[in-house]
Amino acid sequence: MSSHPLPTCCAPLDDHWPLPQPLATARLISTHFDPALLHAEDFNRSRIPPTKGVAKRQAEFLAGRLCAREALQRLIGSDAIPAVGADRAPQWPAGVTGSITHSNGWAAAIVARREDWRGLGLDVETLMSNARAERLLGEILTAAEQQRFIGLAPEQLGFIVTLSFSLKESLFKALYPLVQQRFYFEHAELLAWSDSGQARLRLLKDLSPEWSHGRELVGQFSLFDGRLLSLVGVPG
Template identity: 40%
Template sequence: MHITPVSPFQPQLPFTYRCMAFSPEQYQDTDFAHFNQPLPSKLERAVAKRKAEYLAGRVCAAQALEQLKHPHYIVQSAEDRSPIWPTGVCGSITHSKGVAMAVVTDNPAILGLGIDIEHMMSDKQELELQSQILRDDEAAAFESLGQDHLNPLTLVFSAKESIYKALYGQVQTFFGFDAAKLVRHSDQHMQFTLTACLHPKLPIGTEVSVYYQCIDNMVLTECLHQ
């Protein structure tokens, strides 16, 4: 499998990152050994696309961690499938249709990071999935977002994915899309408030900011929890 160090995005969070393009259709199981990564037993029976995505994400993570002086570190998965980072490191991994990215930091003030790359949904998908991703009380803010962007639901979906990743390390339990409510946006930010108490330090009404950028029919969202 070809993995090429190229990035369509320049993340807005000031942390170490690696982004790569990869070719899932060229994946072979020997690629794990080639990139010095173990093939997890849980993925042995997975389809080639899933294995390729996992491998590309882990290669990004390993190279980003090397810049933080954690060479040869293998990012394993916990039982809940979350990445296991070195002690003192926060990070996040994402992949979408041949693009993978990882971001890491060893700043002790950072409690969590979340990034997500998505390819834009079709108009049909956006209509079909609105009820699963949006709250009824997001209608006004969502309409405003739609006046500035052709694929507003993709942006909100990606943002809520990044929020989940950023907060999960502290929350340590699943929470759904309805736990965060879009309230406003600007050219580079979407602002959300929590609609549920996810943790004693994350009560209802907590504001969560998400950076976003759209390039080449894709969106990158980034969320910082500190």
């Protein structure tokens, strides 16, 4: 895989597709990381510009940028490392769109040519316990979503709240570069999801003439190792 040395806090980079539906030309790279193994020289040795923060923040940033660099290398043959923009979003090379995510010792990046995918949003979350999901229910689910999922078994609450949270995060990452406007959990709803990992979302806010209230988008998700990974792609 990568020709660059890997820091000891990161496992070998993995070129795989953990989601149910491949996206044409997109490349997804992931790694496991351990903040306890992060060393002061890891950024320099990996040739990644450093970031500030506690060890956890530094390790997840490093792991995410390592995945992004490898994904870009495989897509366009470039060793580019996405800088952090003024809005904190990754700055991708011209003609490329992408997304980075990390949670609880796992990081990943996805990239694609902009002519194929105008926007990409990737998000990973640790599955919530049912008790935590119940506490956060009103912050993440709209009233309509709460009604829609009222018949679910109580033990499914953690899954559905995590799923809605993650897909809305992916939706934001996919659309923000296109609309340059922030929006929040109450501005989108999860309409439907299937056991095969397909999902459908609807905007509840006008973000631009193209991305208006009522516009629907599809997403996908997968479960592994107690994590939920979701992806929303906007075709080119």
